[in-house]
Amino acid sequence: MFANFKIGTLAGALGIAVLAGGALLLVRAVPEEKFVEYRMDEPQDAPIAIAAGTDGSIWFTIDHANAIGRLRNGRIDRLPTLGRNIEPIGLAIADDGSAWYTDLAARAIARISSVGEIARFVLDTPITRLGRLVIAPDGAAWFADPTGYGLTKLKDGVFTRYRIESARGGPYGVAVTADGAIWATLQNGNQLLHLATDGTSRTFDLPRGGAVPTDVAVGSDGSVWFLQFRANRVGRFKDGQFSDVEAGRENAGLSGIAVAPNGDVWFGMMRRASLGRLRNGHIEIFALPRDNARPFSVAVDRDGNVWYADISGFVGMLPARHAGAR
Secondary structure, three states: OOOOOOOOOOOOOOOEEEOOOOOOEEEOOOOHHHOEEEEOOOOOOEEEEEEEOOOOOEEEEEEOOOEEEEEEOOEEEEEEOOOOOOOOOOEEEOOOOOEEEEEOOOOEEEEEOOOOOEEEEEOOOOOOOOOOEEEOOOOOEEEEEOOOOEEEEEEOOEEEEEEOOOOOOOEEEEEEOOOOOEEEEEOOOOEEEEEOOOOOEEEEEOOOOOOOEEEEEEOOOOOEEEEEOOOOEEEEEEOOEEEEEEOOOOOOOEEEEEEOOOOOEEEEEHHHOEEEEEEOOEEEEEEOOOOOOOEEEEEEOOOOOEEEEEOOOEEEEEOHHHHOOO
16 A cells, blocks of 8 residues: 555655765654644544644544544544545645645535535546645646646636646645746656746656656755655755655655754654664654554644654654654
8 A cells, every 4th residue: 555656545866965964874763752743533544644833723634534634732623525525635725724625526626615615626537636726826726637648737717738748747845946846757758847837847857767756845945855666765866966765774655744943854754663864964853653553744834843644543642742843
């Protein structure tokens, strides 16, 4: 389950430079009590995607449930959706506090307001596969759209598709810069894709063959950070150069990535029941409280707290003071 990151199977590598110290893997277990975890009420609930709102609310999608979750002031609310969620891996929060998410079962992108009102925007394809989702500065929702073989923008109720020039494609992760440019990962093409605000696009071949890039995030300095699932590495692309750091000799099942306000890069390690933090070329591992934990998505809130959606039935947080926020 979730092992190869091919969308639709969730139910069942320019030159290279290694960051200084990249070969060093620091392992330090964080005591259980430093984590705050919230168990799902329903035993079958599997939190998948997670996002932090500017108002302090934490939103998360729940696989195979007819609800979306919101955590505020230490309390979880289950807000009803219009149907059962299937692989809702795309989630982002708009400036108005509403949550946008992928609704595979309805072949749609959905928006739920802070008071629980839902609007659906249905795609015109009979079969739909959907990847990650982000909200651009202009309020548009962008999402990876393997069905349409590209990226799709939803704004003012209108879908605009941008087809990928890559012969192999396979869009999965998507991120947006402060000026509205889009970065995406192409799993099958083993590439990064940049889509400028004028609609022109360019692909960049990863230096490591068969790395399988998945999730992607953009730092405030313009660095594009991305996970390489098969290569078991965290990559960086900046000023036309690639670099990366290995996350251990055994494949840790890297999943979900977020850049903290201080520039730390956080990611999930599903096969190690841990979170990873990349800082100054070194990775430090934070073991989660349960051996069966499987953190699929991560987010960092405005205060530097690190949140994770654990498909084994939990939403958790590593407080900023323990995350080493500076």
